[in-house]
Amino acid sequence: MVLSIVLSGLAIGSIYALIGIAYNVMYSASRVFSFTAGTLGMVGGILGSLFILRMGMPIWAGFLLALLGGAVLGVVTEIVAVRPVLKSLDQHLYVLSTLALALIVQQFAAIEWSTEPQPFPRIFPIERNAFDQQFWLPMIACAVTLVGLEILYRRTMLGHAFLAIAEDNYAARALGLPERNLRMASFAIAGTIGALAGFAGGQMLLAFFANAPMLTFYGFVPVALGGMGNNRGAVVAGIVLGLFQQAANFLVGGIFASVAVFTVFILVLLVRPEGLAGTAVGRRV
C-alpha cells in the first residue's frame, strides 16, 4: 500500500513538475504566466488518444504528432495571447488574454472531443505489474526534460541566448539577439513539454478536457513554491506535492486531500509570497 502511494505520488508529482517547467519556460522568455500551461497537458493527452486509438496511428507517430500539437499551441499562445499585450505588462492583460485562450481551447475540446474522460493507449506492450509503465513514464519524461533543459541552457549557444533573454530582455535585444524568435521558440519548447506531460501521464489522467484547469492549478503550485523560473525547485516541489496529495488521498479521502493541498499552498504563499526557494524582488518606483 505504501509502495503504491509512493509510486503514484512520484508519477503524478512528475506530471505537475512538467507543467510547472512549462510555466517556467514561458515565464523566462516573456515574464508572463500563462493560463494555457495546463491546457497544454490536456492537449497532449487528448491528441495522443485521438491519433493512436481513434485514428489507429502507430504509437511513435501519435507521440510525435501530440508533441507537435503542443508546440503549435505554444506558438499560438505567444502570437495571440502574449505578444499583443507585452507592451503593457504592468496592466496584467496577459492574465486575461491567456485565460481566454485557455478557455477557448478547453471548451473546444469539451464539445468536439468529449465531456467524459476517454481511454488512453498503453504505450509499451508489457504486462502490468506493481511498477507499471503508467508510473514510470511520467518520471522518465520529467527526468529527461530536466536534464535536457539543463544541457540546452548550459551547453548550447541557443540556450545561452534563452538565458540572456530571461536575464535582461533589453540588454539581450541591444546585443542583437532575435528576441521575438527566441520567445516563440521558448513557447514552442514549453508547448512540447506540456504535451509531453499529458502524453506521459495519459494512462493516469486519461484524455479528459477537465484536466486543463486541474493541471493549470496543480502545475502552478510547484512554480509558486519552488520559485518562479527555477526548474529544479519546480521538480522538487512538484514531487513533494504529488506525494503529499496521494498520501492525503489515502489517509483522509480525495475531497479533503484537495482541501489540504490548497490550504498548505495558500498558507505557504501568505508567509513567503516569493516561494520557498525564491528571493523577494523590490518594486520600481
Next chain:
Amino acid sequence: MDMSTTEVRPARASLFGSPALSAALPFLIIAVIAATLPLFAGGYWGVIATRACVYWVLAAGLNLVVGFAGQIAIGWVALLTVGAYTTSVLAAGNVMPAIDPFLALAIAGLVGAAFGVIVGLPALRLRTFYFAITTLGFATIVTQIVLAWASVTGGGVGVPGPVFPAPFDSQWGFYYLCLMVAAVCTWMTANIAGSRFGRALTAIRDAEVAAEASGIAKPKLLMLVFLFSGATAAIAGGLFASLQSYITPDAFTIELSVLFFIAILIGGRGSIVGPLLGTVLLTVLPEFAAPLVAWSTFLYAVLLLAIVLLMPGGIAELLDFKNRRPLESNRAIVPRPDLLARLLGQNQNADTLRLEQVALSFGGVRAIDGLDLTILPGQVHGLIGPNGSGKTTTLNVISGYYTPQGGTAKLKGVVLTQLAHHRRAHLRIARTFQTPRIVGEASVLENVMIGGTIDGRGTFVESLLALPRHWKDEKMLREIAMLALSAVGLEQLAAVRADRLQHSELRFIEIARALMLRPAFLLLDEPAAGLSAEEIRRLGALVVEISNNGTGVLLVEHHADLIFDICHHVTVLNLGKTLAAGTPAEIRSHREVVNAYLGG
C-alpha cells in the same frame, strides 16, 4: 487679496445640461425597460430577466473588485455557492429549525461578507496571477466541500432552494424582488464609484504608488470592498437558489464564474453601466441562438480575447461620447500662482524635514552614502547631480520605498523610515513622480481629487448609502480640486479623460494632485522633464509661490537653470555623497561642481 478676481471657471456643462443627469440617463432607461417588462414579454423572458438581475447582484459587487480595484478574482462563484447553500439550508431547516427566507438571505449576506474577506485576503500579499489562481482554487474547493458535507448540503442530491412568501412567490413577484435588490446594488456601487473610495480603488489599480503617496491604505480599503462584494455575491446566491428551485453542486461551475468575470471586462473597467449591460448581454445572448448554448462559454472566451486585444475600454468606452470630441490642439498651461494662498491656507505647523547620515546600498553599489539633508519649510531645496548620484533614491527613502541600512529621516520627531508608505501623506508630505502616475480612464478632475482622499470625513458605509457626510466630502473635494486645477492652469480640462492629455499636462496634474494634501513638504521628481522652455518658466513661478505659502519643496532636477533660478538652497550629489551644498551663487562658483557636473 480681492476674492472676486480669483473666480474659478466651472467645468463645461455636458450634453444633457447637468453631468449628473447625463450619467444617470442610461440607468433610467434600463430601469424603465426592466420595470415595464411584464407588459411586453412572456413568462419565459421573465425567467431570463430574473436570472440577469440575480447575476447582476453578484457582478455589481464583483465589479468593485475587478473593474475598480483591478484584482483578477476569477473564482467568485465560490461566494455564490456559499450564499446559495447558506440560504437554502437555513430556510429548509436542515440543521436547525427552519427560519424565514428573508432572514436566511440576510444571514447568508453576513456569511458571504466573511468569506469575501477570506477569498480576497491573499490579494494583499500575492501578485496578480497568483491571486487569480487562488480564487480559482477556492471555487473548486467550495464545490468539493459541498459535495462531501452531505448531511447538511444534501451532497450530490442537493437541497431545495428557498421560497419567498407572497407576493414574491409568483414568477413576476420574484422578478420584482430580484429587480429591487439589483437596483439597490446598482445604486450602492454607483455611490461608491462616485466617492473618494471609488477613486482610491482605481488609483490602486492603475497607479499604486501614487495611491500610497496620497495616503490611501490599500489593505483597509480592499478589505471593505471584499466584505461588500462577498455579501452581494452571497445574496445573489440565495436568490439564485430560489430561482433554480433546487440546487446541486453541478450548478456552480467555473464557467458560471467566468461569465461574471467576463461580463465585467466586456463592460469596461471603472464603469457601472458597462458591466451592467455586459451582464445582461451575456445572460441573454445564448437565448437568441439556441444551437449556440453548448458553445456559450467558448463564445464568451472569444469575446474576452477580442475585448482584451482590440477594445480594452469595453462597452463603457463605446458609450463615452463626450470624450470623443476633439480637444483644442494648441492649448497652453497657464498656472495662476495667485490662487495658491487660498488653496494652501496658512501653514501653521511648520517644522523641518531632516535626513541624518542616511546610507543605502543595492548589492555592492552604494546608492546613498552617509547623506545629511535639511529641508526647511517655506524654502525650495534643489537636489542635483549626475545620473546615478542618488537623487531619486533619496526621494524614495523619504517616501518609504527604500529602507536605508543606516541613518534616519525625521519630521516632527517622527522617524519616517519606520512608517507604512501611506502614513507619510498624513504628515502632509506629498510627491510627484518621474513618470507621471495617473489613472488614465478617470477624468482630470477625479485624478486630482485622489490627492485629497485622506481629508474626507465620511466612512465607506456613509458613501455606500449616500448619507449627508458623503455629499459634504464630495463637494469639498471637488471645490478644492477645481481650485488646485486652476492654480496649475488646467481647469478647462477638468472633465477630460486623463489619458488624452499631453505629457507636460500630466506633470501639472500630478502637482495639482499633490497640492490637494496642502503639503507641509512637497517632493518633486524631475517636474521639468519634457516641458518646453516657457512651461519650465511657469513651473518655476508656481513652485516659488508654493514655497512662499510655507511649504518646503525638495526639487530633484536636471535643468540647472531652473534650479539656480528658484532654489534657496542647493545640494549637489555625486556617487551618493554630498559634493557641495549652499546657496545657488555658492554652488555656481564651486570649482568641483563646475568641473564635474556643470561643465562650466
